[in-house]
Amino acid sequence: MFSWDLLIGALVFGLLLGCFYAAVSIGLSVSFGLLDVPHIAHPSFLVMGGYATWWLGGYGWDPILAGLFLAPVFFVLGVVMYRIYYATFERHGSDTGLRGLAFFFGIAFIIEVCLILAFGVDQRLVEAVYIGKSIDFTDDLRIPMRLLVAFAAALLLTIGLTLYLGKTYMGRAIKAVAQDQIALSLMGADPVRVKQWAFGIATAVTAIAGALLIIIGPVDPQLGRIYIGRTFCVVVLAGLGSMSGTLVAGLILGVTETIVLTFFGASWAPAVAFGLLLVMLGVRPQGLFGR
């Protein structure tokens, strides 16, 4: 059932979806990619952002606006999280691998249950002017506005973060801390403060991504489990800590998923995305844009 029409459609939707994947992964790209924090709970924060957006939506807030409003709240949350993580693990420089992973795994579960207790197990969705409508290019190519919104937001996030990391003092410090902590502390900056700031930024970005998550589709407390795979896939594919790489990796994942889905059947889509990851890990573990 191949047709050029379908291929073009698949590519377009894959690109849009890919940008969305990049947006939900970019926070992880900072926290895990740059800071080496094994942040398995990242998708849970994403879902939490989605729920917070839904909750504000109940008071008539626009989802994007809600996401922007939530960003500073999540920033504080991220800073607190990092303080705990630092005090417990990094300060001692001990076996952070296993315990760090377990710590965030536990946090992910706690968030999930708290969401269930607070909001129940029902799926939640938000309403906004750009949800449920589309922009019609031709009768055959109508593009949902929610995908376009996610696309634009993802681009803005990526560009913003790239600029921030490249042009500002704090941004450069964050990049430096990822490469050489000792050199940074010799320059007079406190690596811990830099990292906690960066983790805050990563979490703030995740709040906005959470708003995008609920714009794209319904959210339920256990949705995070699915996104563990997708977000880590994107970050690893990108090469740790590369912002533009994250965008490209998201696009690759999105396009691959849609093409497989359109031409080979949707039931194989998740396996192919992970297959891609496995191949990548085997052939080039440092990722496409690895340092």
Added chain:
Amino acid sequence: MKDTSTKSITRRKFVAAAGAVSASAALPSTAWAQGAPIKIGLSIAQTGGLGAGGKAALLGQQMWRDDVNARGGILGRKVELIVYDDQSSPATTPGIYTKLLDVDKVDLLIAPYGTNPTAPIMPLVKQRGLLLMGNFSFEVNDRIQHDMWFNNSPWNDSVTWFTGFMELGMKRGAKTIAFLYADAEFSQSLATGAKNLAKHNGLTTLYDQKYPPNTTEFSSMIRSIKATKPDIVFVASYPGESVAIVRAVNEIGIGSSVKLFGGGMVGLQFAPIMESLGSQLNGIVNYNSYVPEKTLDFPGLKDFLARYAVKAKAEKVDPLGFYLPPFNYAIGQMLEAAIIATKGLDQKALAKYMRETEHKTIVGPIKFQRSGEWANARVLMVQFTGIKDKDIEQFRQPGKQVILSPAPYKSGELRFPFEKARN
């Protein structure tokens, strides 16, 4: 060393003994005892994917229990429900039902809500020769063929389900069909049966896509369906996906060829989803078990729903409660009648009564066929009509969910093509 191993025995024994004591305290002997409550055991999802429906369903059963006990119980004995949460998972139900039987010593069993959690229980009850009242599962007795299984859901198999839907399309000259369904137990069974039946009736399948559970983005699939220009689109999906599919159809469009869209979408019967989708539902033809049309009413049903609405508000579960709660109340009614008629709790006698009697319930008379499903299936095919946004109360009025099939309950004509019926 010897010392410690005895320690571990004592601890284990203690657990076992504690269970035995509590069971015997509650029920002096398994024989008939005047005044001891009749214990009915079940697990029902209160968390996980089926949790939302499970909570509403449980309320229906609890209302029956309260009604019975207010009347003084059955044969002078109060009714007690022993309920556990199975987390929507079949992994927990074998343990729960073993406990219900061995430790709680329940007299009667009701199946978990849903097909998957029920599946492991079927071999268990067959092997132990027990009566099991089903709760909205689908073709779960196909393989096991237990003759003491009686399901409350108003369908029996994929044939009767799909026939009503398909005929609506074929009467309007449909020749082609597209299938979109979730790769999960209920939707897969339904779609498999539907595909065979479609082939048998000379419909050409243009598109056949199963998608993994929890897919959230359907734009590409809807686009592919649109490209094949089918007359009928049959969808079998779970709540989250149903929402995403309706949205995607609304955005992408499904094309002017489509006369009939829907069929097996779970979730479009749940009040919170209906409320949030609002006008996007218009035109969709989907299955249901009850809608408040004038052509469909049974003694006691309106009264039940009115009382349910009050309780649901307090319990924060589905405020409409059309889909599951009345049928869960009906489980209780059937058990009650069977116990009274057979004057006891003998499983074989109860099953015989269940098999041979036409039961009077608030969801109408029920007669079972050999497989333990309804002999006369009543899968309503309902078209959403004139739905407005953000209004839950509108669904209580007739005319919003028009019954197209089966014929005796028909309350309106199919509006088609689909794109036109949406406005």
Added chain:
Amino acid sequence: MSGKMSGKMSGNMNASAGSMGGNNRIFVIGCVGVLLAAIALMAGVKIDYVFNASFVVLQFVVLASAWNILGGYAGYVNFGTSAFFAMGGYSALFMIKAFNAPLLVQILVAACVAGLLGLGVGLISLRLRGIFFSIATVAVAIILETVILNTEYFGGAKGLQMMRPEPMAPFESYDKMLFFVMILMAITAVAISRYIERSWIGRGLRAIKDNEEAAECVGVPTLKLKLIATVVSGALMGAAGAPLVMYMRFIEPVSAFSLNYSVSALAMPIIGGTSSWIGPVIGALLLGSVQQIVTVTISSELNVLIVGVLLVFFVVVAPDGILGLVRKLRAKGGTSGAAGSAKGGAK
């Protein structure tokens, strides 16, 4: 685990290698004791539920012990326990459907299949370390689940129901038989995990955990060791999954590949303590029992919450698990080794 060695254990990786004849004897007697206790329990208790629930707890003893061989000793964190477990279950299903094989054969085949899968994962670990290895195991789990979902022979998404055959001779009920099989498996798994911990394999794995490059430089055969660990760990997990079909009388992919197995298999050793074979056993008995009790008492949202809270609590407050806590207490309380050794021997 006697008081004599535990004092030196912390920090000193070679301490536990001092496995004395007496220690082994205590362990064997302990195993026999547990087995006798189990037989006495089966003779004395009629309620099947006791065995049904104990089966699940024991299943977690196997999974946690198996996980710990790779995760605890070698420091390779496997997030894909469910993949091994489910492959065991589906191998058993295949043996039932194709050959109507008895339970023992099902278990052996399941162990072989999962062991092969372990070999594959071991090869992955050639290139990947730390979190990358963990993510790769998640990927393996999801890919396998998708394959099973799309295989009609195994019932696909709908799953397959199975009638249990009659229990074999000495057993009155199938639940009792499964319980007995699982307790044998648990003892085997614990013995293997204990043996590995105390042999050259364990020493090598700990060297890998400390510093893989350094270990390689001083001539530790890291590849061979890692492959042994992944194969043994995988095979044990697969064996634990084999009775699943008959336990549930049903198998379907979503619950067989459930993330809960992966999380529990990781949480239990961490809560118990990863440095020694007894840690996973303590963790599994504790957490497994709590989960069983919670399922049939209070709301099950708490079930997940308990795992999460305990995990975070132990990781933050008691990094070496219950084992570490006990050790700390003992170090403070001086040489009260006698009571401790009796406790340790009970398992």
